[in-house]
Structures are given as structure tokens and as C-alpha cells.
Amino acid sequence: MKINKNHSRLLKLISIVTITSSSIILPSFLVTKNQESFISYKQDGGSGSGAGNGGTGSGSGGSGTTGTGGSGTNGTNNGNYETFNTRGKREKDPTFSTFKEKLKEQLKKGIEEVKNEINSFLDEELKKIGDLKSPETDKNKYFEKIERKTYLTELKKYFDKEKNWTEKPDELGFNITFPYVIANLEKLYTATVKFEGKDYSDVKVGLSTDKTKDINNKEKKLDYSDVINGKNKLAPDSKPQDNFINSKEFDDAVNNYLKTWKADVKKMIYQNQDILEFGKDIFLTPSNGTNSSSRSDTTTQVDGYTVFLNDKKHKNWNEYIKEKISKRFTNFDLEQNQKFKIVDEAKPTPTPTKPTLPDPTNKPLVPTNPPSSQITQAVESLPNLEPYINYQFASYDLSNLKSNLSSAQPEEKEKYFFFLNPINTRFKYTVDQVLDNNSVVVRITDQAKNGNSRTYIYENVQIGKDWRFLMLLEKESKYIEKEFNKLYKALLLDEKINYNSLAHDSLQESLFSLVNAATQIVSSTNFKSLWFDNIINNYQKIDESDQLGDYTNWANKKASPLFETLLRAISASKLNNNPGWYVLVKAFNNVKYDLDQLTNDESTYNSHLRRAQELDLDLKYYDQLYEALEHSILKLTTTANQLTKNLGISSWFNKYTDDLKDTREYVEILRNLLTGKQISKGSEDYKEFMANYQKAIDKLSQRNQTTNKTAIIIGSILLSLGLLFIITNLLILLIKTKKKNKNSKLIFIVTSCISAISSVMGIILLILGMKG
Numbered sequence: 001m002k003i004n005k006n007h008s009r010l011l012k013l014i015s016i017v018t019i020t021s022s023s024i025i026l027p028s029f030l031v032t033k034n035q036e037s038f039i040s041y042k043q044d045g046g047s048g049s050g051a052g053n054g055g056t057g058s059g060s061g062g063s064g065t066t067g068t069g070g071s072g073t074n075g076t077n078n079g080n081y082e083t084f085n086t087r088g089k090r091e092k093d094p095t096f097s098t099f100k101e102k103l104k105e106q107l108k109k110g111i112e113e114v115k116n117e118i119n120s121f122l123d124e125e126l127k128k129i130g131d132l133k134s135p136e137t138d139k140n141k142y143f144e145k146i147e148r149k150t151y152l153t154e155l156k157k158y159f160d161k162e163k164n165w166t167e168k169p170d171e172l173g174f175n176i177t178f179p180y181v182i183a184n185l186e187k188l189y190t191a192t193v194k195f196e197g198k199d200y201s202d203v204k205v206g207l208s209t210d211k212t213k214d215i216n217n218k219e220k221k222l223d224y225s226d227v228i229n230g231k232n233k234l235a236p237d238s239k240p241q242d243n244f245i246n247s248k249e250f251d252d253a254v255n256n257y258l259k260t261w262k263a264d265v266k267k268m269i270y271q272n273q274d275i276l277e278f279g280k281d282i283f284l285t286p287s288n289g290t291n292s293s294s295r296s297d298t299t300t301q302v303d304g305y306t307v308f309l310n311d312k313k314h315k316n317w318n319e320y321i322k323e324k325i326s327k328r329f330t331n332f333d334l335e336q337n338q339k340f341k342i343v344d345e346a347k348p349t350p351t352p353t354k355p356t357l358p359d360p361t362n363k364p365l366v367p368t369n370p371p372s373s374q375i376t377q378a379v380e381s382l383p384n385l386e387p388y389i390n391y392q393f394a395s396y397d398l399s400n401l402k403s404n405l406s407s408a409q410p411e412e413k414e415k416y417f418f419f420l421n422p423i424n425t426r427f428k429y430t431v432d433q434v435l436d437n438n439s440v441v442v443r444i445t446d447q448a449k450n451g452n453s454r455t456y457i458y459e460n461v462q463i464g465k466d467w468r469f470l471m472l473l474e475k476e477s478k479y480i481e482k483e484f485n486k487l488y489k490a491l492l493l494d495e496k497i498n499y500n501s502l503a504h505d506s507l508q509e510s511l512f513s514l515v516n517a518a519t520q521i522v523s524s525t526n527f528k529s530l531w532f533d534n535i536i537n538n539y540q541k542i543d544e545s546d547q548l549g550d551y552t553n554w555a556n557k558k559a560s561p562l563f564e565t566l567l568r569a570i571s572a573s574k575l576n577n578n579p580g581w582y583v584l585v586k587a588f589n590n591v592k593y594d595l596d597q598l599t600n601d602e603s604t605y606n607s608h609l610r611r612a613q614e615l616d617l618d619l620k621y622y623d624q625l626y627e628a629l630e631h632s633i634l635k636l637t638t639t640a641n642q643l644t645k646n647l648g649i650s651s652w653f654n655k656y657t658d659d660l661k662d663t664r665e666y667v668e669i670l671r672n673l674l675t676g677k678q679i680s681k682g683s684e685d686y687k688e689f690m691a692n693y694q695k696a697i698d699k700l701s702q703r704n705q706t707t708n709k710t711a712i713i714i715g716s717i718l719l720s721l722g723l724l725f726i727i728t729n730l731l732i733l734l735i736k737t738k739k740k741n742k743n744s745k746l747i748f749i750v751t752s753c754i755s756a757i758s759s760v761m762g763i764i765l766l767i768l769g770m771k772g
Contacts, residue, residue, distance in 0.1 A: 110258030173325030475555035
């Protein structure tokens with residue numbers, strides 16, 4: 001009886017597994033195989049997996065911005081909305097020699113307006129404070145009034161001491177440089193400047209020998225060396241550019257300079273942090289007990305009070321005020337200089353363009369729903385990454401690298417240094433120059449938008465590091481870059497990450513936020529500590545004398561846990577109120593929703609129906625594409641939700657990117673087939689359209705082959721199990737018959753039915769799979 005009970009339990013278990021698996025696999029396969037026969041091209045808007053057409057919002061964190069810029073082609077710059085005629089080079093303005101004298105007159109007039117603005121401002125501020133003899137209930141506020149009035153009184157004295165300071169503004173800290181540069185130099189050099197902690201790139205300068213006469217007929221240097229010195233740095237390029245500025249552009253540049261100066265001059269001369277503090281910087285009695293009243297440069301008379309400056313901290317009022325103004329004005333001058341762009345092409349009148357107009361060369365993903373804006377990321381907002389010397393040049397000092405870089409072509413400069421930028425590969429970091437005191441000039445280039453770059457100066461570059469440490473650091477960075485690049489490839493992008501190529505708001509914003517999140521994680525202190533600890537624990541295992549050895553595979557193994565840490569950190573993040581990896585799933589659901597809405601529009605449906613008749617297209621492929629896209633998004637959703645159940649996160653990521661690519665390819669095919677462009681037989685558009693039509697047929701055929709192969713495999717398994725059960729039942733029946741067991745006939749009937757069902761299911765799946 002014990003054997004009979006075990007046998008009975010085994011049969012029950014087999015029966016449950018067989019029936020359950022057959023009931024799940026066969027109906028779903030039959031639906032997949034036959035659904036195409038009852039899917040209408042004009043689909044029901046409520047069907048499918050699409051969810052809402054709202055965008056996903058802008059990415060949290062990160063350094064980029066969402067704007068209406070974009071890359072231009074064929075001479076069109078959609079960021080600035082100007083069209084340049086590239087048929088001929090510009091020539092020097094024939095009136096260029098008159099610019100320097102014209103500038104002097106413009107400056108005199110503009111400075112006079114600035115002077116009046118300053119006087120009006122100071123008088124108004126002093127009037128607001130009123131008489132200090134008036135009572136004040138709060139003594140702290142009273143002392144603040146004394147402090148403010150003391151400083152404003154000194155500012156008034158500072159600007160009144162020179163009645164004709166319009167002819168020598170530099171003596172008051174207004175070191176005008178930029179207008180003199182563009183008015184005097186036919187050849188301009190671009191420089192990278194680090195001034196008071198701020199970085200400026202593309203600053204136009206002259207050589208150290210370039211000088212002119214200012215409005216006071218004093219010698220004026222045009223290389224900025226008279227205002228940028230000490231800890232501040234200036235690194236000019238070695239190749240000059242022609243100064244093609246014409247008379248109108250010159251006037252516009254100077255007028256804008258003077259207009260902005262006048263508007264900003266209040267902040268240049270007076271800010272709350274400039275006001276000196278009682279008991280620390282200023283006193284009502286001499287701080288050192290000496291008679292300082294005779295020194296007008298440290299003494300202020302304010303409504304009967306005598307205020308003394310602490311001359312141990314500040315030499316005198318003039319130097320204190322001038323230093324404040326000079327730094328702020330130089331920053332202003334550099335900003336104006338940086339904004340000025342040299343255009344060496346003939347430029348006609350700009351063509352008016354709506355700010356939100358997308359790039360016309362980039363077809364929207366959903367033809368009737370172009371992106372409302374284009375994703376741009378300002379290079380000014382990117383971090384100033386640290387440059388590391390390539391391990392092959394680890395023994396070099398910066399003087400050696402300086403000579404190599406100065407003679408190297410732009411593409412060759414990349415081999416000397418590397419940067420830890422494995423995620424946001426759209427932006428390339430390159431060391432352009434090596435300066436003194438272990439400083440270098442780094443250029444950040446936007447690879448997706450020509451001409452979009454900036455430079456910065458990085459100080460205290462580390463030299464003398466162990467080549468093994470540098471080698472592992474570089475190779476591990478490249479490994480992370482290569483693995484994360486799978487995500488971009490899955491979306492049919494390359495390492496340049498041109499978000500606008502995705503051509504749909506939800507996709508653009510979702511990827512943008514995902515890249516920002518990943519960049520922040522890799523740049524975080526915790527991740528870098530983990531990364532560097534990993535290298536420190538492993539680099540000494542490498543033979544120090546084997547610098548020519550190939551350690552790529554070994555480095556990749558060491559970098560794999562780091563990459564998995566990144567993947568887990570993203571999965572734990574919330575992007576646009578969604579789990580990190582789900583944000584792209586939601587974006588594709590939005591795309592699917594928009595595509596469904598497109599097919600529900602009667603006029604759109606009729607236009608595609610007419611096109612199908614004209615071009616002999618079979619609309620069943622459109623139906624199948626919609627069904628395949630829905631199935632693909634469902635598969636992607638399942639994979640995204642399985643992350644927490646998957647211990648091998650690298651394997652999961654590969655599956656995720658494979659599913660992502662499958663979905664993206666279906667969307668791209670539909671994008672091309674649903675184009676609203678008029679197509680006539682024999683045209684280039686017709687050839688392109690038919691190529692995409694064939695691509696759709698091939699993609700669907702490949703999908704059917706995969707489905708058929710699965711059916712054959714499952715059918716074979718079920719048929720084999722069914723036949724095996726039948727043979728087993730016959731043997732058991734023979735044994736039980738000899739023992740004349742009463743239950744043997746019942747067991748035989750039940751197991752035979754189960755075996756028959758399994759076999760029939762297997763045969764059906766085999767037939768369907770082989771039939772295709």
C-alpha cells in the first residue's frame with residue numbers, strides 16, 4: 001500500500017504540473033498566433049498598455065537644463081536662430097581703423113552716464129538713512145545705520161575726489177579692457193582665465209606686446225596682464241583669429257557693454273558685505289590710542305560723529321573701496337568679453353524663428369506630436385573634473401607633457417590625460433595646455449552640438465602617481481563607460497547622447513534624468529571612496545616592471561562590482577516619482593499612447609489607407625507592429641519589475657537593455673511608416689519609405705521565428721512527457737494487473753488522459769511552430 005500511495009501522489013503532482021503548464025502556454029500562444037486576424041488598423045484608443053499622455057517631467061538633480069536650443073545643420077544654428085551664409089569668408093571692415101577713436105567718444109559719453117547713475121544712487125541711499133541724530137528704539141539698528149552711512153559717505157568722497165574721473169576710470173577701479181581689445185586688434189587670441197575663483201573661456205586678448213592709448217592718453221595693455229595677476233591665471237591660445245567685426249557689430253558690442261555697466265554699477269560699488277563692522281573694523285575712538293584724526297583717508301565725519309578706520313586691518317578707505325570695485329568690474333569685463341563671438345562667415349539678416357520650433361531635420365517620434373522643447377545641457381553647468389595623467393606617461397613631469405601637447409594635433413591631445421566621466425559621454429574633456437605651477441587648461445566639448453564648448457583652468461594636477469594605480473583607474477572607468485553605453489545603444493543612440501534624436505518629450509526627459517542621476521552617483525564622495533579603495537587594494541598585485549602587460553580583463557573583473565553598485569544605486573533612486581529603471585518604461589507607455597491616438601484620428605487613418613492603396617502596402621503589417629510594440633512594452637515592464645528578484649544585476653541589466661532595444665526598434669519603424677510626408681513612387685522618399693517597410697516585415701518575421709522556435713521546444717517537451725507517461729502507465733498497469741489490484745484500471749484511465757492531453761498539446765504546438 002505504501003508503494004501505491006507514493007505512486008498515486010506522484011501521478012497527482014505530474015497531472016497538476018502538466019495541466020497547469022498546458023493551460024497557460026497553449027492559449028497564450030494561440031492568442032499570439034491568431035490575434036493578427038482580428039486586430040483592426042484603426043485600433044481602439046482604450047486598448048493596449050499605453051498610460052496617459054503626460055510627460056515625465058524634468059530630471060531631478062543634475063546640472064543640465066531644458067531649453068529650446070538644438071543642433072543646427074546646413075548652416076542653421078537653432079540655438080541662436082541665425083543663419084549664416086557659408087559661401088564666402090568675411091573681410092575686415094574698411095572703417096576698422098576709425099574704431100579706436102570712435103571708442104573714446106563712446107566711452108566718454110557712457111562713463112558720464114555711469115557717473116550720474118552713481119551720484120544719484122549714493123544720494124538716494126544716504127537720504128534713506130536720514131539724520132543720525134534722530135532717535136532709534138533699537139540700538140542695534142542704530143549702529144547699523146551708522147555703519148551704512150559711514151560707508152556710503154566714504155563712497156561719496158571716493159567718487160567726488162576726482163571731478164573729471166570720466167577720463168581716468170581705471171584709477172577708481174573701472175579697468176576697461178574688452179572694448180579696447182576689439183577696437184584695436186586685427187588678430188585676436190582666445191584665452192582661458194581663472195579670476196577670483198571663476199572660470200572664463202573664449203576670452204579675446206592680445207599679445208603681451210599689444211598696447212594702445214586709453215581715453216586719458218595713457219598706455220593700455222591689451223593682454224589683460226594689468227588686471228589679471230597674482231593667484232589669477234590667464235592662458236591664451238597659440239592660434240589667432242581674424243577680427244571681422246564690422247561697424248554695426250562694434251557699436252552694438254560697445255553700447256551693450258556701457259548699458260550693462262550702467263545697470264550693474266550699483267552692485268559693483270555697494271553690497272551689504274562691504275559695510276565695515278563697529279568694534280571690529282571701525283571705531284568711534286582711535287583703536288591704537290594715537291592721533292589719527294589728521295588722516296583724512298582713515299577718518300569719516302558722520303553727522304557730528306568721528307569714525308576711525310582700523311588701519312591695522314585696512315590701510316585706508318580708498319584702497320579698500322578700490323579693491324572691491326576693481327574685482328567686480330574685471331569680472332564684468334570678462335563676462336562681456338566671453339559673450340562676444342567671432343563669426344568669420346558672411347551673415348545676412350537673421351531669419352525670424354519661433355523659439356519653440358524643433359529641429360526640422362529631426363522627425364518627431366509621433367508625427368502629429370513633435371516635442372514641445374529640445375533638451376540642451378549647458379557646458380557652463382558641468383563640473384570641472386580633475387585630469388589624471390595617462391599611465392603610459394606616469395613618469396613624465398608636466399614640463400615634458402607641456403612640450404608634447406604644444407606640438408600635438410587636437411585628436412592626439414586625448415592620449416596624455418584622462419577624466420572620470422564614464423556616464424555623461426556626450427561631453428568630452430581634453431587637456432588643451434599645460435601651464436606653470438602644475439596647472440592645465442581643460443576644454444569641455446559638447447559632441448552633440450558643434451561649437452558648444454568651454455575651458456577652465458585646473459590647478460595642482462597630481463603627478464608622480466604609481467602607473468599601476470592610474471592604469472586601473474582608467475581601465476575601470478572605460479569598463480563602466482562601455483557597460484553603461486549599452487543603455488544608449490538600446491535607445492538607438494551613441495556615446496554622444498543626442499537627446500533630441502529621441503524626438504519625444506517623455507523619452508528625452510526620462511533619459512536626461514537617468515543620465516543626471518547616474519552621473520551624480522558616480523561623482524558622489526561615497527562612490528569615489530569605494531572606487532579608490534578598490535584600486536588601492538588591488539594595484540600592488542600588479543608587477544611594477546610589467547608596464548607593457550595587458551591587464552584589461554583583470555581590471556574589468558575588478559570594475560564589475562563597481563558597476564553593479566551603480567546599477568543598484570539607480571534602482572534605489574526615484575526619478576520623476578518613478579523607480580529609477582522604470583522611468584523609461586513609463587516613457588514608452590506614453591509613446592504608445594500617442595501612437596494609439598494617432599491611429600484613432602479619422603483623417604490620419606484615411607491618409608494612410610490611401611497611401612497603402614497607392615504604394616501597394618499590406619496594412620496587416622501595421623496591425624502586427626502595433627501588437628508587437630504592445631507585447632514588447634509588456635515584456636520590458638516585466639523585466640523592470642523583476643530587478644528586486646534578480647541577484648545577478650549585471651545579467652538583469654543586459655536583459656533590460658535587450659528588451660529596451662526591441663521596444664525602441666518597433667517605435668522607430670512605426671515612426672518612419674506613419675510619416676505624414678507626401679510620398680510619390682520613384683522618389684528618394686519612396687525608396688527610403690519602402691526600405692523601412694521591408695525592415696518592418698523582417699522585424700516581424702524575426703519575431704515570428706522566435707515565437708515558432710519557442711513553440712517547437714515546448715511542444716517537443718510536452719509530447720515527450722506525454723509519451724513517457726503512456727509507456728510508464730502501460731508498465732505499471734501490467735504490474736498491477738498481475739496483482740489484480742482493483743484500483744489499477746482507474747489509475748490507468750486517469751494517467752492515460754493526462755498523458756494524452758500532454759501529447760495532444762505538444763503535437764498542436766509542434767504543428768503551429770513548424771507551420772509558422
